[in-house]
Amino acid sequence: AMYAGAIDERIATVVVTGHFNQTVPKMLIQSPHYDTYIDSNEDYAFFPNVANEFSDSDVASLICPRPFFVEQGKRDRVVYSPMAEQEFEIVRGYYRTLGIEDRAEIEFFDGEHEIHGERSFKFLEKWLLGEVGIQ
DSSP, X not given: OHHHHHHOTTOOOEEXXXXXXXXXXXXXXXXXXXXXXXXXXXXXXOOTTHHHHOOHXXXXXXXXXXXXEEEEETTOXXXXXXXXXXXXXXXXXXXXXXXXXXXXXXXXXXXXXXXXXXXXXXHHIIIIISSSOOO
């Protein structure tokens, strides 16, 4: 969703579930807090030069000023929540600078690598159907 939203402006809002992270550590640095891609056969994650070129906050900057939401399980082994939070603070700064901080949200829920769908669905309803509506 994040990469599609970054390149296709027709996508009005983006929700990322369990996959917003600091790119280089996730890809290459082993940790007791999360599983790295280097130790797996999940080679789909190795886009050419991804670790050399950008992190998830850089990709999200291409979505801004459209609404952007991240939901993250606190016990997710794919994404270490503190790393996701640090990376999201960069994104929040883009939205804050533009005076539209309400368009960028993150939720940490008690769960693993799963879709939570509570605040994220409300976020979608707000921005796509509800009180604000995107034109």
